Amino acid sequence: MTRVFSGIQPSGELHIGNLLGALVNWNKMQDDYDAVFCVVDLHALTLRQDPEVLRKNTIALAQLLMAVGIDPERSVLFVQSQVPQHPQLAWLMECTVSYGELSRMTAFKDKSTRDSTDFVSAGLFTYPALQAADILLYDTDVVPVGDDQRQHIEITRDIAERFNSRYGETFVIPEHRIPPAGARVMDLQHPDRKMSKSEGESPGTVFVLEDLKKVEKKFKRAVTDSDMEVRYDIEAKPGVSNLLSILSACTGTAPEELAAEYEQYGPLKGDTAEAVIEVLKPIQARFEELAADPAETERLLKVGADKAEAIAADVLARAKRNVGLLG
Ligand code: TYM
Numbered sequence: 001m002t003r004v005f006s007g008i009q010p011s012g013e014l015h016i017g018n019l020l021g022a023l024v025n026w027n028k029m030q031d032d033y034d035a036v037f038c039v040v041d042l043h044a045l046t047l048r049q050d051p052e053v054l055r056k057n058t059i060a061l062a063q064l065l066m067a068v069g070i071d072p073e074r075s076v077l078f079v080q081s082q083v084p085q086h087p088q089l090a091w092l093m094e095c096t097v098s099y100g101e102l103s104r105m106t107a108f109k110d111k112s113t114r115d116s117t118d119f120v121s122a123g124l125f126t127y128p129a130l131q132a133a134d135i136l137l138y139d140t141d142v143v144p145v146g147d148d149q150r151q152h153i154e155i156t157r158d159i160a161e162r163f164n165s166r167y168g169e170t171f172v173i174p175e176h177r178i179p180p181a182g183a184r185v186m187d188l189q190h191p192d193r194k195m196s197k198s199e200g201e202s203p204g205t206v207f208v209l210e211d212l213k214k215v216e217k218k219f220k221r222a223v224t225d226s227d228m229e230v231r232y233d234i235e236a237k238p239g240v241s242n243l244l245s246i247l248s249a250c251t252g253t254a255p256e257e258l259a260a261e262y263e264q265y266g267p268l269k270g271d272t273a274e275a276v277i278e279v280l281k282p283i284q285a286r287f288e289e290l291a292a293d294p295a296e297t298e299r300l301l302k303v304g305a306d307k308a309e310a311i312a313a314d315v316l317a318r319a320k321r322n323v324g325l326l327g
Pocket of ligand 1: 005006007008009010017018019020021022040043130131134135143144145146147148149152182183184185186194195196
């Protein structure tokens with residue numbers, strides 16, 4: 001069966017970009033694929049974390065994934081640091097990727113030059129090597145992600161191909177799977193930047209666990225433009241196109257088709273808010289139930305880590321043998 005792997009960081013709160021760009025797709029893929037999903041806590045350490053907050057966020061994110069529909073019975077759901085093969089394979093990956101390749105990663109350039117960043121960890125630079133290890137450890141065929149991860153999947157393919165050509169067939173070469181709608185949800189206030197887990201007040205970011213009245217307000221205040229024509233045109237009309245993309249990701253109707261149904265921005269904003277709220281409501285309700293029993297979540301995650309390790313141990317052993325390390 002085709003194997004799917006994806007990961008998400010437990011830093012900050014989950015927003016509708018994560019949900020529509022990645023998680024909705026993960027959820028759907030569980031039926032037809034052999035699915036492995038991971039809360040990548042080691043990746044979160046590339047930026048400084050408060051230990052208590054990290055622990056809490058890790059559990060809460062696992063609960064949110066389950067609330068969205070990830071079923072630990074049908075899929076392998078686990079936390080990265082509980083499977084020791086990840087950092088072990090990451091070292092082999094670091095030795096198979098060049099300094100130049102890592103320097104070209106836009107995510108590194110963005111994060112290392114942010115005004116608020118006064119300490120740039122070496123981990124932030126080598127991060128794509130750990131991500132490659134995450135993916136390659138499971139003989140992954142398909143990686144469902146949002147558009148911002150495209151470059152990280154491409155470098156994973158390059159690393160795998162280089163390793164295979166140097167040391168013989170070792171890794172499956174994975175492909176990314178980016179959804180037709182929702183792959184790039186933009187900030188509602190700054191539709192030229194992607195929605196992200198920004199700090200403090202974030203009028204442009206809609207969180208999955210946010211109060212639904214606030215969600216409505218954020219959409220009503222979304223930035224559009226002044227020419228009053230509903231048309232899907234990302235370059236010329238980023239704000240309106242973002243609303244159409246979000247509505248499309250929630251309803252399954254193409255954004256161009258949706259555009260034809262509206263003459264004014266007000267109703268488009270209202271309907272988009274309503275569609276998002278309909279998606280969020282059951283997730284929030286299910287999350288509350290799961291959050292009441294963190295011990296059960298931890299138990300499920302341990303079971304998931306054991307299942308993940310059973311796969312990862314074989315692949316790591318193969319890689320070690322091929323590269324010339326003693327078993
Ligand atoms: P992370 O935690 O930043 O994001 C998780 C997923 O959400 C998607 N996403 C978005 N999609 C649409 N619009 C947005 N505004 C938006 N923001 C985020 C991301 O594309 C991603 O799919 N490096 C990864 C985590 C990772 C990983 C992996 C992913 C580590 N190892 C192996 C896949 C496979 C990251 O930081 O995602």
